[in-house]
Amino acid sequence: VALTAGVNMLVGTIAPINAAVQTQLGVAVSDGLSDITFTAEYGGTVGLAMFFGLVIHLLIARFTPVKTIFLTGHMLWWFPFVIVAGGVEGGLTGIPLLILGAVLSACYWSFMPWIMRKYVWDATGDDSFLIGHPTGILSLVSGFVAKRVGNKEKSTEDLKVPENLSFFREISITGALVMFLMNIVIGLIAPVLVPEGGNLVMFAVDAGLNFGAGLLIMLYGVRLLINQIIPAFQGIAEKVVPGAKPAFDVPILFNYRPNAVIIGFIVAMITSTILVVIANTTNVFGILIVPLVITSFFECGGAAVIGEGQGGLRGAIIGTITASVVMVALVGISAAMFSTTIQNWILIFGGNDLSLWGILGELIGKLFGGL
Template sequence: MAALDFIIKNILTQASIIIALIALLGLVLQKKPLGTVVSGTMKTMLGFLVLSAGSSVIVSSLTYFGDIFQSAFGLQGIVASIEGINGQAMNELGLGSEIAITLAGIFIVNILIARFTKFKYIFLTGQALLWEATLCAVFAYYCGLRGLPLILAGSIVGGFFATFMPAFAQPIVKKITGSEDIALGHLCTIGYMFTALVAKLTGGNSKSTEDIELPKSLEFMQDTYLSVMVVMVPLYLITAAFAGPAACADYCGSTNYMVHAFLQGMQFVVGVYVLMTGVRMLLAEIVPAFQGISMKLVPNSVPALDCPVLFPYAPNAVILGFIFTTIGSIIGMFTTPLVGLPMVLPGVLSNFFAGGTAGIFANQVGGRRGVAIGCIAHGIFITFLPAMLSPMLAEIGFIGTTCTDVDTVVTAFFFMLIKSVTGVFGF
């Protein structure tokens, strides 16, 4: 009994150990050499710990930003950062183990659906599954579930999204790539399809974005961290300037408040860099641990891969999609308070990756005009949905932040809908 109590309190409550054990199981089942098993298990744990450290840095920076933003403008600025939610869920709600196990459960449900239905899509973007597992765990928790019921509910809901979102996007992905060899595994799919619909209705016979040449001065936007820095650092500086030294004094101490704001903006970028480094380390080990198993279990399966796999097919559309999505998100930022919703600050990472991919979708069906109009609409869309979700997140304790990937937002709405309609949760 004492041994079981020790395992529950000291092992099953440690998310990094849980995720490492999952990788260990996957590698052992594939009969990998001992060295590979040990290396893969330890690198998985290290990657998860680095990811957690990056999340903590982001949360700290966003806490500062939210306070000075409210002081500067008298508005509660909601930051769209699913990374911040992940960090808070693990550190403050203590859901790290549940998120880790739900992540594995989502993958298992995805394999089962693909194995026994005609939807043969295996979702291999572990980062997106991690965010989906986070939202499933958080909102199952919000609906009153704990322990195994929480994990089962999150795994089933997340597994359905992981299977059917690639299927939803596949008709356009097939046109983009010219084949069905790959699918899109990025949980912003509802936003992409919304953008494609708008682009198709407005694009007409507009020429492709790939028939024009972008100036070299915009090439730096292809570097994720530079694009984050270029947007976030000025945002921190402008906000601090409006807030003034008195509002920033509790944070900056003896350091000049504008210098401190600059460093906090850079700290946000550092947090993103650390988190993404951890994600890459984690996924480099955990995805292969599952991939071999899934491909053996699901004949004729189609891998659903992260959105950058589409970038080479329309690189100009990526940059233009990012720009016009950012414009749309700024419009949305100033519009949401007019309809009684919180002001949502643009999510730079989401604008780049989701906006760039939305640009590819819009270009495929509506050309240049479709990209311009469709991606502005996309920016507004991905601002309004997180704004609608933020009051529910605030009830759980996630103050000053909301989600970015719209499929995860819809996941949260799904949990709330099921609860309100059936009353199943919360017993």
């Protein structure tokens, strides 16, 4: 509950920035289905795909060496959601669409946490859990690059801060300051960020405080999860799926290298914003895309932790820069492909495994689109 409450506070602070940037850029709702109307029409298929996908996922854990149980609740919905959307774009309907959603979702829940496991264990020093979150492809890219160009001798967590500024070592204070400054900058560029009659400085102060508080609550929830839920899970799993490891939401990583998270967020925002401007100016994707604030914090924050685990401070920075390039490419390609279903949703929440698996769903759908 604490973890979810903290994450919701963070998303609630970030969401107005996304909305303001979209409004400023004049990104209009596209023709076709939105995420709401798509859910109304295909929600039953998504729900069935989630159910059968979970059954397949548990069978994979029980009878193969890939022993992981995916426990990030909301992602049990969002993966079949984007995969079914991809299948619809590819021309699938009925039972073939359901099979695509179930099988691809099960494969993601089982294999992505397992593929990431060594990077996660290197970053945390703890092999009792895995990560079940759409940071997967970005973290793999970050870890791969960081291992080759990084330097473990200098860690993000060893950064020297002058004594009179030592309070900045507290992630909640640093995060609050970053969010305050970001709101000031965005508010000057996109005045619609501030409600009518409001004051930009006070709005930014409130956003910063809420973001800092959300970080504290989220990290408290992470500690509760580590101390209480993992031992309980192990007791149950040994009876149902012996040797299985739980795959948790990405914030569980943030407690291990909090400085890397903030550095990754800043680097990802700067890199991706520059790339978004270039992409929109050159019309490379054929649509307008917006800075990915949510993905920059959660997915690229996780990618920075993985990069730090492989290559220290340098690895975190260069790994995140590389991941940000992949992030922008994924959101642009997937948003263009989801032109009649969930384009506006993926513009905000994509640039990650959700985009990647949605693209895969559409490509497979086109192969069997006559069914």
